[in-house]
Amino acid sequence: MIHLENVHKTYPGLVPLHVLKGIDLHINKGEFVSIMGASGSGKSTLLNILGILDTYDEGKYFLNDVLIKNLSEKRAAEFRNKMIGFIFQSFNLITFKNAVENVALPLFYQGISRKKRNALALEYLDRLGLKGWAHHMPNEMSGGQKQRVAIARALITQPQILLADEPTGALDSKTSIEVMEILKELHEQGQTIVVVTHESGVAHQTEKIIHIQDGLIKNIEENTLQSNSPFSMDGYIK
Ligand SMILES: Nc1ncnc2c1ncn2[C@@H]1O[C@H](COP(=O)(O)OP(=O)(O)OP(=O)(O)O)[C@@H](O)[C@H]1O
Numbered sequence: 530m531i532h533l534e535n536v537h538k539t540y541p542g543l544v545p546l547h548v549l550k551g552i553d554l555h556i557n558k559g560e561f562v563s564i565m566g567a568s569g570s571g572k573s574t575l576l577n578i579l580g581i582l583d584t585y586d587e588g589k590y591f592l593n594d595v596l597i598k599n600l601s602e603k604r605a606a607e608f609r610n611k612m613i614g615f616i617f618q619s620f621n622l623i624t625f626k627n628a629v630e631n632v633a634l635p636l637f638y639q640g641i642s643r644k645k646r647n648a649l650a651l652e653y654l655d656r657l658g659l660k661g662w663a664h665h666m667p668n669e670m671s672g673g674q675k676q677r678v679a680i681a682r683a684l685i686t687q688p689q690i691l692l693a694d695e696p697t698g699a700l701d702s703k704t705s706i707e708v709m710e711i712l713k714e715l716h717e718q719g720q721t722i723v724v725v726t727h728e729s730g731v732a733h734q735t736e737k738i739i740h741i742q743d744g745l746i747k748n749i750e751e752n753t754l755q756s757n758s759p760f761s762m763d764g765y766i767k
Pocket residue numbers: 540546548566567568569570571572573574575727
């Protein structure tokens with residue numbers, strides 16, 4: 530599904546910064562993977578390339594066998610909208626729209642009618658345990674609730690890949706576990722998920738940990754998932 534060969538990225542500037550120095554990576558459909566490394570190691574840069582939010586300079590990136598290189602902005606946006614769901618540390622909800630409007634937004638860009646997109650957004654909010662919160666504004670919700678709205682928004686287009694950049698970075702430890710449990714449950718339902726984190730505890734919730742150091746993959750750690758968390762997902766995902 531995701532295949533990278535010798536991918537390099539340099540940020541131009543007075544002193545150009547060579548951030549990715551030859552990344553080789555393969556992620557299969559249905560895998561739950563984390564990219565872990567210290568601050569500045571290139572994790573977000575790599576995730577942005579995977580999500581076609583940024584370009585790379587050298588090497589090859591294939592997404593479902595399509596070479597993602599030199600795409601026009603229009604074609605890149607089409608790919609993103611159709612294939613990829615994003616979750617961010619700071620939720621990136623639109624502050625002046627309520628929960629249901631936030632979740633429905635990606636469908637607006639697909640030209641789906643307001644009635645249909647709102648009905649589907651309500652379904653996704655319900656799946657994420659947020660029935661009754663549809664008409665609340667983001668500033669009326671807790672961090673965990675906001676992240677669940679963001680997850681619903683990422684899922685509503687039924688993306689082939691879910692990319693999460695430090696999804697628990699702004700949450701307390703109990704809420705972080707709840708969010709990781711949601712991701713685990715989505716993985717069990719077949720969703721391909723890539724999480725960027727600098728926290729070992731988060732990475733160890735995934736089945737494969739890709740350690741990145743100074744722009745290179747240092748090693749890949751296989752991890753057996755435990756499903757005995759005290760935080761049951763009952764009520765979140767039906
Ligand atoms: N748009 C940009 N222009 C110039 N330099 C950048 C840009 N984005 C990131 N960098 C630099 O590239 C390096 C890698 O950044 P990146 O955000 O990928 O690291 P990271 O591993 O995700 O770090 P963190 O955990 O702190 O978010 C850093 O030194 C950063 O300052």
